[in-house]
Structure formats: structure tokens, C-alpha cells
Amino acid sequence: MAELTFRSAVQATLAQEMARDERVTLLGEDITSGGVFKTTTGLLDRFGPDRVWDTPISEQAIVGAAMGAAMMGLRPVAEIMFADFYAVCWDLVVNEIAKTRYMTGGQVSLPLVLRGASGFGSLGFGSQHGQSVENWAMCVPGLKIVSPSTPAEMAGLLAAAIRCDDPVLVFEHKALYGAKQDVGDGEHLLPLGQARVVREGSDVTLVGLSITVRYCEQAALRLAEEGISAEVLDLRSLVPLDARAVLDSVGRTGRLVIVEENPGQLGWGAAIAAIAAEEAFDDLIAPVTRVSGGNVPWPVARELEAVVDVSPEQVVSAVRALTKRATSGARKGDRHADQR
Amino acid sequence: MAELTFRSAVQATLAQEMARDERVTLLGEDITSGGVFKTTTGLLDRFGPDRVWDTPISEQAIVGAAMGAAMMGLRPVAEIMFADFYAVCWDLVVNEIAKTRYMTGGQVSLPLVLRGASGFGSLGFGSQHGQSVENWAMCVPGLKIVSPSTPAEMAGLLAAAIRCDDPVLVFEHKALYGAKQDVGDGEHLLPLGQARVVREGSDVTLVGLSITVRYCEQAALRLAEEGISAEVLDLRSLVPLDARAVLDSVGRTGRLVIVEENPGQLGWGAAIAAIAAEEAFDDLIAPVTRVSGGNVPWPVARELEAVVDVSPEQVVSAVRALTKRATSGARKGDRHADQR
Amino acid sequence: MPAASLDLDPLATALGRHRQMLVIRRFLEKVDSLYRQGKVHGPAHLGLGQEAIAVGAASVLRPDDHSIGTYRGHAHALARGADQRAILAELLGRDGGICAGKGGSMHITSVEHGYYGSYAIVGAHLPIAVGMAWASRVRRTGQVTVCFFGDGAVNIGAFHEAVNLAALWSLPVVFVCENNQYMEYSPISAMIPVERPAASRASAYGLDPIVVDGNDVEAVRDVVGAAVEAARRGDGPALIEADTYRLKGHSAADAGSYRPADEVQRWLARDPLTRQLAALVEQGHDESELISMDTAIRISVSGLADRVLAGGPPDPATVWTDVWADGGSQWRN
Amino acid sequence: MPAASLDLDPLATALGRHRQMLVIRRFLEKVDSLYRQGKVHGPAHLGLGQEAIAVGAASVLRPDDHSIGTYRGHAHALARGADQRAILAELLGRDGGICAGKGGSMHITSVEHGYYGSYAIVGAHLPIAVGMAWASRVRRTGQVTVCFFGDGAVNIGAFHEAVNLAALWSLPVVFVCENNQYMEYSPISAMIPVERPAASRASAYGLDPIVVDGNDVEAVRDVVGAAVEAARRGDGPALIEADTYRLKGHSAADAGSYRPADEVQRWLARDPLTRQLAALVEQGHDESELISMDTAIRISVSGLADRVLAGGPPDPATVWTDVWADGGSQWRN
């Protein structure tokens, strides 16, 4: 695949998996012409009309069709153009797809992928086209949730999602589509449920997903200049969740900052924070901190977006606050004293 | 109102508010005949067909109609028969109702209530009729979320929701409908966003919502026999959230156990735990613990329900684990030592 | 249908169809009484009175064809040949339930017999049926999917999106609206702006309005049979409205007292079983033999119920299985 | 319409309607060029070519009537008299935006002028329009709601539920499908199983199939006017399909190259402005005067744009207002 953008990683991986397994079949709105985000370009020409289907604007029918076909053994990949539109087909996603294997006592399998553009990134898409909704899906057991952070990650995780025998939601952050990376040649395949240590560090653990992994990396660089060593974790998927990776890292650093794009009212970051508060209690020498999107619907004017969007700056100051914090009396103050 | 059941508290409060304000108008499926849970009995006879409207099975139209009418200044109360069905009209709830005031720069108000049966309670309703979905709504800024725990609470909070100028989702736990209580006479009205201290205690704070408040109370009684003094908080609403009440209580007890019926993967309990982990760090002498529903779709057979449902027993053992835990070295061990 | 499967097919003859309707009727009556005895945990929606639709439709399907339905789905599972014992065990919360105790009455499923499940969110399974038919078309298997739903479901968005896409893609799916005249408590006539819930909508999808007497198993067989064969030929979907009536309330907990007595009487006179019995007698079958067949079925059903009730509950540990394809439910490490 | 409002109504005459269409055309062309200059943050969907529908419909509404539309809603806001400057400020992210910078191009709203908003989830606003009309009926105000949506929206569930309920309850709402022949890139003809996206569905709701030339402002005025008055009389809703064409791509970012050149040419020849101009000239209006009116409009729009661009951004602190009725956004203490 060599140098790929996040966008072309989607297209190339879809092509790779369609070539590998004839059961992989695509459907979605305007996808034969490449789709609104050009993630399905050329697939109709290469694989023909039995493999790539344009649909009306009928998300319930799109997702239902994917589910029914998956029950029959196809491996459908349905495009939901913007993640916000999951709201119009939410019943099919959370009440049917997430539950049918269970409520039939395991009589059916649902090897399907729902994928599409998601996220804010201050692109001016506003409140109905700019949401990160990984947290919506995490509320409901029975769905696997993948949200890649780089072109290589996209290639490896999308391939894994398509080969997975369970329903997987893949979120493609629209502000990352243009991101370039040399992903090397050959097939990319990553395990689901294994977080990636993006950068090692000893003072604080920064946990990100999708675009916020970048913010964590950028923050880590600045913190390094201040002599603060930050470990950066890319969760890659929320379900399955690599909680061990987070807990192990906090065991080393004693501090945890979670960076999520969704509003903090109830975001995926709360799940990570709650797990740490319960299972890493003795390791924590400072409060678990979340850097989250503002608790309002997204605005559009640039100056307003800047206020509610998360940023490396916010991560940096959150970490500064934690490290400045007196650790005296803290359970693990001693062990960590030398590091400050 | 005197002695009321949770069910009749809904009916009586709807009647009270309809009498008080002619803008209050009801719509929903089969509600003129009293509704499936008999929460609208007699309202058609008393207020006439302009105030109580039966609808087809069209939740998107029901919720959209409530929204449009609210924009015009009516105060619609729409019944969504089972909270699980929010999934079929989720777009109207989270993308339209929650966002329209904001995205129009405050040009419209949406004084409406969406209410109906919710919750599990091991009643055999299974995975598509037994969910507690307060957490779904909490993911999205712009919605107020109320989930009462007793008949008196239902009366006071439903009245507050109907008089609120913002959209409010009221969750009526179906396992509570039969609960009886003498609620005294006269009008009931409670503030939104003020938690209730159900029972004072000094060793641990138990936080519940809706039916889990009962489990917390039952657990507190048993713990008292063991000499453990548990404070019980009823959150009443998730938005607005009375975080102060939780933090103040944890400031006194040093221990926090959150009891939520929804699956723990990402429940409202995680939001509370995350807030405590960040803002009560110095007060906590033990890990923040969540007692949550199992992370599977709900089963139906009684013996299976019992495994995934939360119970007072689970709360008791969670608290025992925390209090048994060595508090030595804990930041606040000293202050709390005498209490053990 | 290929002759081969015909011979094996218990629904191939009018007598066989009558027998199957009797099995369903007695089975559902038994469930109703077990419910009254408090032995069924959770709601139970019975298809009492609607047996002719389930049996007539099932009788034209190949073993490898698919069907799918609603919470009122027991009849459809049985009509396809699903195991009575496993269904009863599911309803009674005993070990060996057809959904392992995880579905209950509203989600009876027997994939082994081509019945892909009972869904309890009104309208939700129509898009799923479209996907099943889409897979058959993509693979050119000649399989047909029959999707059963109620008259109240025509007002929900999923119905519109599903029938519309099936028509656009010309998929091999036959939508059968069981018009039993009521939603839960509301008569459907008061909830639609047109004369008929399904037939009056057909033209919106370029389909023919098809209405059949849903209490006449032979009529259902003929009409659904023609639609199924057309779908198999590649002529696309059909939308069929089958007029029927539920003999009891919406669920076993509902007395159905909102229904006018004379209306109930009118429909009782059109009971699909009485009519098929009369037809068979007219064709020369011995009435007393048919009666004793009925008796035998009653006896076997109640014997089965006793045996199932004697069973134990499912193993609590199994609550953690069947979420993922690996058999488990682990979501984190 | 009461004579009183007529006098004040700038859309009361054919000339006034032509003028309003020109204002919208030049305004949208300006937005298009500002977009190309990178001055519009986020997507911008323009109604270029569809002005006759917005103006023709607005011309039959009382000031207290309501309208509602999609992300392609600038024309509808302007047709009702919304403030050009405030809309431009919203599109350009300047202070004083009509939605305070919180809506952007896709959510232009002017409640003051009876335009209750632009919604960006396809189909979502049809149920909302039903609610607006329901309120008018409950209060017997005689107000009518006109709901504009695209041809692609007829395939989504919300369309079905909304039109169905409006028909069942006989509500004063007029649904106007702006059939501009395309979804985003797909021709609607390839995405429906019937001949016409809206008209072919009308009978499913007991409504008449109504088609109007959406590029003829006078025809739109007549057809929508009749439907509005019928709705006002209590005769219930109407579903109108207005044939039109977008002169540009789906959004300002789309070149629309998927559209056959001859098709584009055919429609250019039916430009609503050219046709209204010709009609006016035929009626004796001086063509050069009409041309100079156009010039004056161009000049005023670009002058307005310059002034708005000169403005500052909204106050960042305002991002925390307008979530709740109390003006704020506090969700916890």
C-alpha cells in the first residue's frame, strides 16, 4: 500500500478484503461513485454491481439489509455517511444487531461492518454532522467499536473488523481523512482489543482514541520540553477494551489523563476513568483527569468551535496541573518523588 | 393525592398539570384508553380529545409532533411506551430536540416531556423491552433526564418536568409502577437537579437512581446491622446533575459505591465515578466502586435475569469489600480510622 | 416446490395443513392457560385465530426458504417445523429453551427450520428481511424470504424503507401483513388515513394491492404461493394483506374487552379451523376421525407441557455466553 | 390572504416575486463565490435554480404562517423576509449571525419571519412540521405550515410517518417536495421504484398526486396557494411535488460533474428567472428596467458582503449560551 492517506487506507482495505473474500459486499448512499468522502472510489468498476450497491436515503433499510445479509452468511460493509446518522437507524444497531445473537441463544452470527465519517475536528459541520458517537455505541453490549488514529491503523483495524465474525462499528474521523503515512507494503491486519503504546513515558499516562491520539502526541512533545515524561496510549477500540494496557501504564506513571472528543457529560472517557478509579486506586497519585469536548451541541463559527473542541494545549495544562500538584501524603508519593 | 402508587402518581400528576395549564397536551399509542401501563386512565374523559391524542405506531412522528408543537408554545407530553423504543426515534430526540435551541441561537424553546416505562427489574421483558437507557440520553447535551424512585418523587419530578421550559425525558421504572406510598395532599413539586439524601451515614456513600435507590436503602439496612453506616443518595436527575451532593457526601464518608441498572460498560455510573475520581481524589480512602447490570443483552429466564440484574446483596458485598480494605497509608486513613 | 420435498412435507395436503393448524391452536391455548397459572415469565403474545396465515404460507416454502416474524411468532416457528418442546421450554424458562432462555416468548427463533426469528420492535424486522432476500439475490440461490408483520406496523418508518428498497432492488421477499384489525387496543381503521393498512400502500412502491382471506388456509396458500414463486422467478417482492382476527387479547395479559361483542362473534364464525374442518368433511374426510385427531393433539401437547415443566432451569453460567461469535461475552480484559 | 397584509406584501405582484427571486439568486451566487474564496466555514448547500419554489410558496403565506426546510434553506428564509445581513454573518462566521454562529449554513432559521429552521438530517423536519401544524389545529388558529424537502427524502422513514400522521389527523400542513432530480450524486429516478418520488406516493396517504412546474413561480404560487387555503379551511394536508433543478452541485464543494451536459442545458433553458423576466416583459414591463433592478441587487448584495466580512467574530463566551431556556448551558453543579 506504501504511502496512503487515511481516506485511501479505507478504500485500499475495502478493495483488499473484497478481493480476499467474495462475501464482502458493500452498500450505502452514493458509494458507487466513490462516496461523499471518496472512500469507495473505483470499487464498483473493479468488483461489479453485485458487490457494490447504491442505496436510497434509507438508513434503517441499509443497516437492516446488512444485518439480514450477515445472517445469511454475507459479510456486508455498510456505509453510514456521517456517524450522526446512526440516530436514524439506532434501533437496528442497538436493539437488533447488538442483541440478536444473544436473544436467539446463539443461533445467528452477524459478521458485518458499519463504517463512515465521524467526529468534529472543528471543520464547520456543526451539531448534526460533527458528532463523535463512539460513546453512544459503548452504552450497548453486543457491538464492537473501532476508531483508528492513523492510515496504518485504519488499514489494519478495518481489515480486522471485516474479518471479525461479530458486528463492528468503524468510526473514520473526517478530520483525519487527509492524513498521510507510509504504511509499508503487504497486508495490514491488527488484532482487535489491543491498545497501542504510541510513546513510552513515566510521569503520566495520556489515553486517546482516533484524533485525540494526535493531540496526546503533540502534548507529550511539549511536556517533554518541560521535563515531563508522558506515555501515550491509543485505545484503538472501545469494545473490546484493552483496560489492562491502561492499568499497567497507570501502574508505572501514577497519573492518568484521558482525552476524548465527545462531550464529557457521558463520554467513553468516563468508562476509562471509572475503571482506573476502581482498579488503579493504589497506583494513582493524582486525580484522574478527563479532557473532553464541551457539553453543548457543536457550534459552527471557528472562534466558537475552538472553545468546545479538545486541543493539545488543554492536555498540556491538564498534565501540568497534575504534576504540579503536591504528591506528599499521596499513597505512592515516595515511589514517584524521585521522578519529579 | 394521599396514598398513591407510582403508576397513579403519573396519572394524577398529568391530570394536575393539564388542569393547571391548558397548553399541556398528551399524545401516544393507545393512551386514550389509559395506555399499556394505565398511566393515562381517565384523562380523555376529563380533558377531551383536543388534549389527549392516540397515535399510530410512529415514534418519529410522535416525538417530532411533540417538538413542533413545543416550538409553537404548546407543552406536549409524549408517551414512549417502552424506553427501548427511543431507538426508533433517536434522531428526533438527540439530533433535533437536544440541539435546535442551540443551533438556532436560542430562537426556539422546546418545553416538552417524553415519558414512559423503562427499566429491567427482572420482569421477563427481555432485551428489547427491558433496558434502562438514561445513559443513552446522558451522552447528548441538551436533554434533561429525570428518573424518579418513589410515588412522591414521581409526582414532584414529573410536575417539575412538565413546567420546565426545556425538553425533559422522564423514565418510569416499570418495576416500580405498583409501589405504594402516602404522598400527603396538595400539589407536589420538586426542583430539578437536587439530589435527595435518603439516609444519612458516615462510612460509605451509596448513589442510586430510580429502582436502584431501593437497593441502596435495603443494603444500608443490612450494613447497619454490621455496624457500617451508609449514606444513601437519590440522584433524581442525571441532567441537571447534583454533583455537589455526591462530592459533599464522599467528603464525609471517604467511600463511594454507585448502583446503576444499566450495563456497566458505559453507564451513568461511570460519569459519577469519573467526577469523583477527579474532584474527590483527596477524600477517597477506597476505590470508587460501581454495581452495574451485566454487560450482555438482557435474558428472560428468571435464573438468568438474577445473574445480570443488580441487587442489594451485590451492594452489600461491594461495601464490605471497601470497608474491609486496609485503609493504612490511605490519604485520609487517619481521619477515618476512628470510624472503623 | 420440488416433488422430493413435497412427499416429506406435512403441509402438502389439506389434511396436513388442518393438522398443523390444530397443533398450533392447541399449543397456543396451552400457553395461554400456563400463562394464567403464572408459569410464563414475561409477556406472551399469542397467534390464536391467525393459524391459517402461518400454515398456508409455510406450506408453499421450500425447506431452504426463509421466514421471519414478530413477537407474535410462535405459530410461524411451529408451522416451519420448529421443536414444540424447545419452544415450550423457552416460554416456561426451563433448560433446553429454543433461545436458551435468552429470548423468551417474544423472540422465538428456529434457524434450523428457516425461521430467522421473532422481533419485538414493531417494524424492525422488515429491513432485516430485505437483507435476507438481498443475500439470496446476490448469490442467486432462488431462496425466498417471507416476512410476517401486523397491521399496526404499516405506520412506522421501517416498513416504508424496507418495502421501498425491496421493490427498488426487486428482491425475492414476500411481505405478509397479518391484519388482525387491531394494534394493541386501537382498531387499525382508526389509525390509518386509507382504507387498508397494507394494500392501500402497495402502489406507493409500484406493487399490486393484494388482499387475501387470512382465515382460509387454502386461500392463503394459493395467494402467498403465487407471490413466492414470482419472487423466486426474479419478479421481485409482493405485499400481501391477510385479513384475520385474534381470538384473544393483544397479549395473554389482555382480556381484549375493548372489542365489540358482535365483532368478536362475527369473527368467531370465521374461525380458520372450523372452516378447514368443514371443507375436509365436504371432501369426504370422516369428521369423527378429525375430532379424535384433535383430541390426540390436545393430549400430546399437555403431556409435553408436563414433561417440560418437570425440567430444571437453565444453568445461570450460560447468561455469559452467546454475545460474541467466540461464544462468550468478554468486552474488556 | 387579508387585504391588509397584501398591501405590505412584497411578493404580492409578479414583479415583486421576480425581484425576490433575483435577490435570492444574487445572494446565493455571492455565497458560492465567497465559499470558493474559503470564506465560508463548513459546507454550503445552495438553492440556485430553485428560487421559484421558495418565492411562489412564500407569496401565499400569511405573516403568521409557518415554514420549515432543509440545509438547502437560505432561499426559504430570504423568501419569508429574513435579514440578509444576519444570514450572511452566519455563513461567514461573523458576529451577529442569525443563529449566533451556532447553526451555520445548514441551519439558517428566522423564527421572527415564520421560518422555523433548516434541518440537516434528511427527513427529520417533516415530523416537526407535523407538530407545528398539530399545534395550529389544537388551537384553531387557522395558521398553515409549509414544509420543504428534497426528492431524496421520500425514501426515509420519517417522511412516511409524518405524511401519514398529518393525513390521519387532517392537519394544516403542506408538504412541498423540491424535486431537483438528484440526491447528492445519484439521480432520484434510479433510487425509487415508482415514477415520481412524492406524487407517486400520495395515494398511500389518501392524498391527491399534485405535480407543479417548480421553475414557474406563478404556477407554484397557484398550486401551493390552493393547497394552503384548503389546509386553512380544515381540509387537511397536501403533498406537492415541484419539478426543478439545481444549477450547481449538491453543495458549493461539488462541481456536479455527474450530470449529463445536455440535461444541464435543458434545464438552463427553463431557468425560473429567465422565464419570469420574459413573462413580465410580455406583460409590458420595461426589460431594461428589470435588468437595472438586477444590477442594483447585485451591487447591494456585494456591498453587504463586504460590510459583513469587515465585522468581527462572535464572542467566544457565547458558545456557552442557548442550550437551556435560562440562556445557559450548565448541566451539573
Ligand SMILES: Cc1ncc(C[n+]2csc(CCOP(=O)(O)OP(=O)(O)O)c2C)c(N)n1
Ligand atoms: C416501535 C414500537 N412501538 C411500539 C411498540 C409496542 N407495541 C407492541 S405490539 C404493538 C401493536 C402492534 O400491532 P400490530 O402491528 O397490528 O401487530 P399485532 O400485535 O396485532 O400482531 C405495539 C404498539 C413496539 N413493540 N415497538
Ligand SMILES: Cc1ncc(C[n+]2csc(CCOP(=O)(O)OP(=O)(O)O)c2C)c(N)n1
Ligand atoms: C438521514 C440522512 N442521510 C443522509 C444524509 C446525507 N445527505 C445530505 S443531503 C443528501 C441528499 C438529499 O437529497 P434530496 O433529499 O433530494 O435534497 P437536495 O439535497 O437535492 O435538496 C444526503 C444523502 C443526511 N443528511 N441525512
Ligand SMILES: [Mg+2]
Ligand atoms: Mg394487529
Ligand SMILES: [Mg+2]
Ligand atoms: Mg434532490
